[in-house]
Amino acid sequence: MRYFPAALALSVLAGVTASVGGAEVPDTNARAEALLAEGRADMRAGELQNAVDAFEAALAVDPGQPEIYLELAEVSRRVGLQGKAIHYYREALEREPGNFAAISGEGEALVEKGAVEKAKRNLAKLESLCGEGCMETQALAAAIAAGPAPQVLTAEALKPDPVVTQN
Numbered sequence: 001m002r003y004f005p006a007a008l009a010l011s012v013l014a015g016v017t018a019s020v021g022g023a024e025v026p027d028t029n030a031r032a033e034a035l036l037a038e039g040r041a042d043m044r045a046g047e048l049q050n051a052v053d054a055f056e057a058a059l060a061v062d063p064g065q066p067e068i069y070l071e072l073a074e075v076s077r078r079v080g081l082q083g084k085a086i087h088y089y090r091e092a093l094e095r096e097p098g099n100f101a102a103i104s105g106e107g108e109a110l111v112e113k114g115a116v117e118k119a120k121r122n123l124a125k126l127e128s129l130c131g132e133g134c135m136e137t138q139a140l141a142a143a144i145a146a147g148p149a150p151q152v153l154t155a156e157a158l159k160p161d162p163v164v165t166q167n
Contacts (some may be wrong), residue, residue, distance in 0.1 A: 035054050043071075051075050065095075104139055
C-alpha cells in the first residue's frame with residue numbers, strides 16, 4: 001500500500017510519454033517539396049499560371065520556407081510583375097536575411113523596374129557578404145551593367161489629341 005502513490009505516478013508518466021511519442025506529426029515539408037517540384041516543372045514547360053498555383057499551394061502548406069517565395073518571385077518576374085517579385089524577395093529575406101539568391105533577385109527586379117541605385121545597394125551588400133566571385137554577385141552586376149529594359153510604347157500612349165477646326 002505504501003508503494004501505491006509511486007506506482008500510480010510512474011504509470012501515469014509512462015502513459016503520457018507513450019501517447020506523446022506515438023502521435024504522428026504530418027510531414028508538411030514533403031508535400032511542399034512535391035508542390036515545388038510540380039511548379040518548377042510547370043515553369044520549365046512555360047505554364048506559368050499552373051506554376052503560380054503550385055507554388056501558392058506549397059506556400060499554404062509550408063509558409064516559412066524561403067525557397068517558395070524565391071520561386072514565386074521568379075515567376076512574377078517572368079510575367080513582368082517586378083513589384084510583386086520584389087515583395088516576394090523581401091518575404092524570403094525576412095525569413096532568411098542572408099539569402100544571396102533573394103538579395104540578387106531583388107536587385108535584378110529593381111533594375112528591371114528602373115531603380116538602378118537601389119539595385120547597386122543590393123550589389124554592395126552582396127559583395128560584402130559573399131565577395132565579387134560569388135555567382136549571385138556576378139549575376140546582379142551583369143544586370144546592372146545591362147541596365148533596365150527599354151519601355152515599350154503602345155499606340156494608345158502616342159495617340160494625338162483631337163483637334164477641332166471650323167470649316
